[in-house]
Amino acid sequence: MSKHEMLKIIEQKRAELIDIVLKTGLSSSLSIKYSQDLDRLLNNYNDYEPTKKNANCL
Template sequence: MSKEQLINLIEKKREELIQIASKNGLNSTIAIHYSQELDELLNEYNRVYIKKIAAH
């Protein structure tokens, strides 16, 4: 997966989370699920792209 694809997935998941949380509340089961998915994407981005930069 390219950096741009990952960023697009992160942006899409963030938008979905905002919509779900506004309808169901931040503490709803579905909002927590979307938040966890967003966390996984952000962790992947950090692992692949941010730490690589910091290592140089």
């Protein structure tokens, strides 16, 4: 997966999180789950090291 693809997924998850927060509140269990999912995606993005296969996609 390229960094560009990762960013698309991150932006989608961020939009979902905002929607859930507006519907259920900031401290709802669902909001917390979405926030943790987004944190994982961001950590994966920050730790991303392209392999030779992915290097051409950047």
